[in-house]
Amino acid sequence: DSGVTQTPKHLITATGQRVTLRCSPRSGDLSVYWYQQSLDQGLQFLIQYYNGEERAKGNILERFSAQQFPDLHSELNLSSLELGDSALYFCASSVARTLAGAHKNIQYFGAGTRLSVL
Amino acid sequence: AQTVTQSQPEMSVQEAETVTLSCTYDTSENNYYLFWYKQPPSRQMILVIRQEAYKQQNATENRFSVNFQKAAKSFSLKISDSQLGDTAMYFCAFMKHFQGGSEKLVFGKGTKLTVNP
Numbered sequence: 001d002s003g004v005t006q007t008p009k010h011l012i013t014a015t016g017q018r019v020t021l022r023c024s025p026r027s028g029d030l031s032v033y034w035y036q037q038s039l040d041q042g043l044q045f046l047i048q049y050y051n052g053e054e055r056a057k058g059n060i061l062e063r064f065s066a067q068q069f070p071d072l073h074s075e076l077n078l079s080s081l082e083l084g085d086s087a088l089y090f091c092a093s094s095v096a097r098t099l100a101g102a103h104k105n106i107q108y109f110g111a112g113t114r115l116s117v118l
Numbered sequence: 119a120q121t122v123t124q125s126q127p128e129m130s131v132q133e134a135e136t137v138t139l140s141c142t143y144d145t146s147e148n149n150y151y152l153f154w155y156k157q158p159p160s161r162q163m164i165l166v167i168r169q170e171a172y173k174q175q176n177a178t179e180n181r182f183s184v185n186f187q188k189a190a191k192s193f194s195l196k197i198s199d200s201q202l203g204d205t206a207m208y209f210c211a212f213m214k215h216f217q218g219g220s221e222k223l224v225f226g227k228g229t230k231l232t233v234n235p
Contacts (some may be wrong), residue, residue: 030176043209043225056222077135090163093231105151105213107223109163 003027006110014118018079021113025072025093029057032074033094033107034066038087049074052096081117088112124226131200132234139186139195139229141210147171149215152186152193154221158206163213166208168192171215181206200233207231 003026004074013019025032034046036071045058049068060066068074092107121144131137135205154166168188169177181201185194188205197204210226 002164035223038127042227043223045222045224048222058222068205092163105215105221106153106165106168108165111162112159114161 002108004091004093004108004110006089006113008113009063009111010114012116012118013081015025015081015083018077019081019115021076021078021089021091021115023076023091023093023110025091026108028094029093029108030072031094032068032072033047033075033092034074035036035090035092036087037090037112038084040113043081043090046076078115081102083117086115086117088114120147120214120224122210122212122224122226124208124210124229126229127227128230130232130234131197133200135200136196136198137200137231138208139197139208139231141193141195141226143191143193143210143212145191145212145214147214151213151215152184153211153213154182154184154195155211155225156204157228158203158207163209167195168173188199193209198230202231202233202235205231205233 005024007022030051032049037043046060048056052068066076090112092109094107123142149170152169156164156166164167167179181198183196207228209228211223
């Protein structure tokens with residue numbers, strides 16, 4: 001168990017709909033990352049949050065947005081869903097500060113949310 | 119931009135034998151990290167091994183070891199004494215060094231490894 005929790009595990013919805021994916025990072029981790037895994041694009045970085053603020057953006061569509069809350073959990077919102085958005089969405093967290101003995105720069109992944117858009 | 123290439127889409131190995139998975143990357147950075155992640159059928163992404171570019175010594179974790187060739191930008195994974203539980207997709211990943219934290223991971227397309235009994 002990585003300590004990163006993602007809900008739900010599976011999500012089936014229709015085109016045009018909006019969904020929210022939730023991620024709880026490991027205790028004490030300030031950074032949260034979202035990745036999308038699809039057959040044609042592979043594993044791609046979407047967005048990173050650090051302590052509530054957006055830190056980096058990757059190939060994230062304008063229809064997608066994310067936020068990180070004061071308790072450090074994060075949500076990824078996907079709207080106007082298209083068939084091509086069907087994918088496995090991963091959240092990862094990491095220690096984003098220097099700690100003696102800490103394994104910084106290692107990202108721990110949740111089990112993912114499988115999104116199916118019909 | 120960094121790119122990671124895994125040239126072997128699929129590989130197979132007999133149980134107890136040794137197999138090597140290849141990975142090359144392209145970067146202009148001098149300080150960075152390289153990782154191998156494993157994704158079994160359960161789809162969980164599991165860290166296998168990590169290498170810091172400034173360290174010349176190759177990382178090892180039990181049956182897993184890497185051959186890191188910085189000049190050649192090569193980072194291969196060797197699995198010794200292969201076990202059935204090693205059957206999985208293996209992803210090579212690159213991360214730029216960032217003082218004070220962690221950067222995004224750039225992944226290769228993966229190598230599907232099957233360990234046969």
